[in-house]
Amino acid sequence: MSLAAYYGDFTVAAASENLTASQGKTLNVLRRGPASMSALATTLTCDASNMTGIIDRLEKRGLVRREPRPSDRRVKNVVLTAEGERVIDVIRGKMHTTQAGLNRLDEQERDTLYTLLERAFVPQDAAARP
């Protein structure tokens, strides 16, 4: 199935940087900007207690940083470090299959695809380009 191809590819690319799929997805979400633990959990549709462990491991490797949010001291803002940014860029660059797949379409077709996906699946949020 089409979408599985995308995720399989992402998993392989993430693994090449010694990251699990969940860690890769988390970095990918953080590319858009800092987010609280609960916001990450919501986006990745998992329990908040789950994010604690994932962020723990990413932080231990210096890819991510927990910062307090002054306006609400309960909240931890998770931020990509420079190294984290580098790693997620490398991963995205390595997604050969997806890139090759998208290259099979011309520019106008790619635009159409993105527009349709956006309308179908993203009610609230800006579209992310695979």
Add this chain to the structure above:
Amino acid sequence: MSLAAYYGDFTVAAASENLTASQGKTLNVLRRGPASMSALATTLTCDASNMTGIIDRLEKRGLVRREPRPSDRRVKNVVLTAEGERVIDVIRGKMHTTQAGLNRLDEQERDTLYTLLERAFVPQDAAARP
């Protein structure tokens, strides 16, 4: 990101039937017909030893059956049981978000979307309709 929405939805639907995402994906693949352990592992981009455990648990719940392949006694063919078919149908029916998203497109747009996805991501296989 658009594709994450699809999988989040699938995860929730699978959980409502007390299945994990991996178990749900496995049943979903088997909808197309029986497959060997290694074929499943390839499709789901994971290790063969991984499938053993997943199929073990699905089999214990009667959703799936291992059958020997007479032409090659090393191979185990994994087959959906009637109950397994019922469960995966329920799950697919529960994917409200995806359904609602696709309903936001008219028929011609859906066709375009499927065609583009197919051309971009599925070189070898028939297209699967989400």
Add this chain to the structure above:
DNA sequence: GCCATTGCTTGATGTTCTCAAGCATCGATG
């Protein structure tokens, strides 16, 4: 100040995932 709510963490339990190792079968080659 009280108290329900929210945000995050901890601990327990089961599942997933990967790797290395193992056993059985197959197919080809001598």
Add this chain to the structure above:
DNA sequence: CATCGATGCTTGAGAACATCAAGCAATGGC
């Protein structure tokens, strides 16, 4: 045939992931 490399699956160990219940700290309304 007999052997031997390759293939299909399983097992076991160790890490990560997932979910739930419980807990603590901070918040905001009363």
